[in-house]
Amino acid sequence: MDTNATLPTLAETAVARLREQIVSGEIPGGARLAEAAVAQGLGVSRVPVREALVRLERDGFVEFSPTGRARVKELSPGDFEELFTLRLALEPLAAKLAAPVLRADQGGLKRNVEKTRRAGSVREVTCLDLEFHELILVAAGNTRLLSLWRSLRGELELWLGLLHRQHQTRTRETREETVQAHLEILEGFAKESPAVCERILRRHILGWRDWLPTFEEVGA
Amino acid sequence: MDTNATLPTLAETAVARLREQIVSGEIPGGARLAEAAVAQGLGVSRVPVREALVRLERDGFVEFSPTGRARVKELSPGDFEELFTLRLALEPLAAKLAAPVLRADQGGLKRNVEKTRRAGSVREVTCLDLEFHELILVAAGNTRLLSLWRSLRGELELWLGLLHRQHQTRTRETREETVQAHLEILEGFAKESPAVCERILRRHILGWRDWLPTFEEVGA
DNA sequence: CGTATCCATTCGGTATACCGTTTCGGTATA
DNA sequence: TATACCGAAACGGTATACCGAATGGATACG
Structure with missing residues (x-):
């Protein structure tokens, strides 16, 4: 996407590393992120860590x-509802x-979708799923809409990671459900009017909410 | 709102000062904000300035x-359209x-609304106007929805400041139009169903867009 | 006269050091 | 036993210093 010529900044790599550890559950929800400790863990000073934390806050x-x-961030069922409402908007x-x-x-x-077909892990499917949705946001051409969505994306990724871990989801199932759903959306974009596309996405998101109503407790 | 007991941080005051200068037009759109220069201007080191800039980015x-x-940030008519679309959503x-x-x-x-009635300047009316809308967002009880809106608020404030300056708006007119519109909304909340309230806000925002269609160029 | 090149300067990225505040565990007291 | 108090350690906020990269203007070249 952005083949940045400039070397990635330490703060950026810190964001990426922490993000990965958080999504994977390696750093659990509610865990303290003391600047000094994180800095030592990453082998850098506190300054880039500080900046990374601010960005991670922005990204949820x-x-x-x-x-x-x-x-x-701790995940509570109420948060999930909020997220759902906003995706729907x-x-x-x-x-x-x-x-x-x-x-x-x-x-x-x-x-x-092709990449998703060949995905080898649930995590990979999740990433591609998010990318699919982000592509729609990008195509919408509203830069602010895109950044709003991006500020939600982090938390969304958090949820998907957690749910898949709790569910012990199978790669094959997830992959095929995802591909199926995305193909339907694709077909809509090919044939239908904007208003219908809007409804299709709405249905898709509604379905996503149903996808995981079985969760009661989201303990750490 | 938040009567924070802890002393405001230098970064926070830097945010507030810069924000004020930007909204007032004292620092024009497109102006460079070199860390060192800003730091010297505020009499602090680059560190809090750096943090302030990151936050100001998040706030648009x-x-x-x-x-x-x-x-x-530079303001272009396209940006205004984007903002409008998102407020409408x-x-x-x-x-x-x-x-x-x-x-x-x-x-x-x-x-x-009472405070707005007694406002003595266009700037004050603008602030209270934004606060009115923010109160609705707060009451909605969706913290993420609120923070999305807040990330738009800065740019919105920028626009209102610019437009009022270009328009040479009169305090009395602005104040009375605002009060009038907000009273109607208030009445809606008192009497109508959620769905109707939704439509009322929609109309209000649509009206806001018409409020300033006369602008072509937004030069620096 | 236009264009490419190079160098001085500016600027952002990061490390380190210091300070005031917040935390938190232990002790003394009611 | 519960609670209030106190002090040491932890932590975040900020200043300063250094470095490498980006910038932009002057100069040399076509």
Whole structure:
């Protein structure tokens, strides 16, 4: 996507590493992220860590106490509802806006689905799933809409990771369900009006909510 | 709102000062914000300035070049459209969610309108206007929805400041139009169903877009 | 006159050091 | 036994210093 010529900054790599550890559950929800400790763990000074924490907060992975202490965000069922509500507000809108664009050029989405077909792990499917949705947001051409969605994406990834771990989801099933659903969306973009595309995404998100109603406790 | 007991951090005060200078136009759109210069201007070191810039980016006042250079965000008509689209997606939704709460307790909104009645400057009206809308978002009880809106608020404030400056808006007019519109919304929350409240907000935002169609160029 | 090149300067990224505040466990007291 | 108090350690906020990269203007070349 962004083949940045400049070397990745230490803060950026810190973001990436922490993000990975948080999503994978290696650093559990609610865990303290003391600057010094994280810095030592990554072999850098506190400065880039500090910056990384701020960015992770923006992306929904981390939250700060009033006194500036950082913790990994805890997931509560109420949070899931909030997230669901917002996806339902943003993604169908994005689909409507993106419809004309995606009717003309489905290359990106198709490539994504192909990659998903060949995915070898649940984690990989999850990433590609998120990428699929992000491609729609990008095609919508509203940069602010995109950044709003991105600020939700982190937490979304957190949920998907957690749920898959609890579910012990099978790769094959997940992959095929995902591919199936995305193909339907793809077909919609090819044939239907923007308004219908909007409804299709709406249904898709609604289905996503049903996908995991079996969870009661999300203990650490 | 948040009567924080802890002393405001230098970074926070830097955010507040820069924000004020940007909104007032003292620092024009597109202006470079070199860390060292800003730091010297505020009489602090680069560290808190650095953090302030990151936050201002999150709040839509500042943007970074790929090489990390910060500039005050430039306003283009396309940006205004994006902002409009997103307000139209978020605020009616918030109104629907907030309706039950605001039917039961209109105290906050009423106090806001009273303050607006007594506002002595266009700037003050603008702030209270934004606060009115934010109160609805708060009442909606979706913390993520609120933070999405907040990330738009900065840019919104930027626009309102610019437009009022260009318009040479009169305090009295602005104040009375605002109060009038907000009273109608208030009445809706008192009497109508969530769905109707949603539509009322929708109309309000649509009206806001018409409020300023006369602008072509937004030169620096 | 236009264009490419190079160098001085600016600027951001990071490390380190210091300070005031917050935390938290242990002790003394009611 | 529960609670209030106290002190040491932990932690975040900030200043300063250094380095390498980016920038932009002057100079040399076509």
